Amino acid sequence: MISHDTIIRVLMITSAWPTPGRARTTYFIRRQAEFLQAAGVDVDVFHFEGAKRPWNYLLGWLRVRLRMARKRYHLAHAQFGQSGLLALPKGLPLVVTFRGDDLQGMLDPNGRITLAGRLLQLVSQGVARCADATIVVSEHMKPFLHASVPTHVIPSGLDFGLFRPIPQDEARRHLGLPVDKRFLLFVGNPELPRKRYDLARQAVDVLNRSLSAELLVGWGAPHDDIPFYMNAADALVFTSRQEGSPNVVKEALACNLPVVSVRVGDVPLRLQNVEGCELCDDDRPETIAAALERVLRRNRRVAGRDAVRDLDEQRLAQEVISIYRSVALPRESAS
Known part of the structure; x- marks a missing residue:
């Protein structure tokens, strides 16, 4: 030593x-x-x-x-x-x-x-x-x-200086997004099978039968813009089939963005006791859509930043x- x-x-x-x-x-x-x-x-x-x-x-x-x-x-x-x-x-x-x-x-x-x-x-x-x-x-x-x-x-x-809460209107102006729509963020590579973009898309399609929302894809955006996407969105939807410790979930929590996720990697641990986030019991689009609807109707940020301070x-x-x-x-x- x-x-x-x-x-x-x-x-x-x-x-x-x-x-x-x-x-x-x-x-x-x-x-x-x-x-x-x-x-x-x-x-x-x-x-x-x-x-x-x-x-x-x-x-x-x-x-x-x-x-x-x-x-x-x-x-x-x-x-x-x-x-x-x-x-x-x-x-x-x-x-x-x-x-x-x-x-x-x-x-x-x-x-x-x-x-x-x-x-x-x-x-x-x-x-x-x-x-x-x-x-x-x-x-x-x-x-x-x-x-x-x-x-x-x-x-x-986590870099708490980069991933931090930003007023939603400010974040949307930065990205050129309308302020009067609901946005659900998907950050993974849509072409990578284990990220299951199609599942997220299907869940949002089901959601739109009862509550309108648009799926916003952050893949390919400059890294420094990702905090703006997270603060512009109303929730993160996470549908990966396999993960280790997905950074996007932790980064969303650092921005106080509600997370709706399937059970994968260490996400259950990260969402534990974070009121306003949803961990889905199964991977069906209907289950994910119902969780997204609950989050959107609550219409408030979560205390995620406090939950990931140890990171x-x-x-x-x-x-x-x-x-x-x-x-x-x-x-x-x-x-």
């Missing part, structure tokens, strides 16, 4: 780094890196485009070896299981964060794990056995790892740093 006076040098490896001009939901990785840096960690991010191509991983592995040869690090931190391949065989202590389908598998439109999804599971489980410490973002993901793997539960954190990224960064210190090799002589 390195001393508390030592600046920890981390090589963070990821194939999911958010880049300008490309729609992605992985801003939580950049946010974690920024908060770690603000806390005094020297974070060097290596990002590559995996795209399910072995050649990309081989080139990435070679570039990681070159970077390790040029700079002394205390440890490597892989974001998602597949990124951990680039740190093997280990030349440094390895921490891996698993965030969802890397352990749970990728699903086809019928909810079955694809062949590529099963391969990803095997790769991730193999990487986990080589790691010095692993992090999962939700308690329900721990059983996907062997009991011998040292595992910590640390959800993705402040600044606090969670300290938990990650504690893991870094526990696994890092002493390299003060390289300072």
Whole structure:
């Protein structure tokens, strides 16, 4: 374990780094890196485009070896299981964060794990056995790892400066939306089967038989505009078939936006005791529509921000740093 006076040098490896001009939901990785840096960690991010191509991983592995040869690090931190391949065989202590389908598998439109999804599971489980410490973002993901793997539960954190309550009229003016309509927000990628956009669409169609509302899709919007979408909307509708710890739900709560969701990932934990949110008993469009109608007729924000205070990224960064210190090799002589 390195001393508390030592600046920890981390090589963070990821194939999911958010880049300008490309729609992605992985801003939580950049946010974690920024908060770690603000806390005094020297974070060097290596990002590559995996795209399910072995050649990309081989080139990435070679570039990681070159970077390790040029700079002394205390440890490597892989974001998602597949990124951990680039740190093997280990030349440094390895921490891996698993965030969802890397352990749970990728699903086809019928909810079955694809062949590529099963391969990803095997790769991730193999990487986990080589790691010095692993992090999962939700308690329900721990059983996907062997009991011998040292595992910590640390959800993705929130930037409360970005995701904050904004007056609804102001948010709608910012987005050019009318003030006299009801809007239901869907933030996931409509083309990704596990997000089940069609289910959200069907639920809103059922809702419109008794109460008019428009489904607003936030996918592809600039990340800094997402808080405006959340404050412009009257509720978030969340219909994913599979998740780890969905950030959009936590971000909506930070904006005091009511959430209507199916039971998935750690959403039941997040919505627990948040009056005005709805956790659906099943995945039928009629059930989701009824929950949406109850939320819209109540017509008020929720006290969600108080419920997610413990997810402040600044606090969670300290938990990650504690893991870094526990696994890092002493390299003060390289300072």
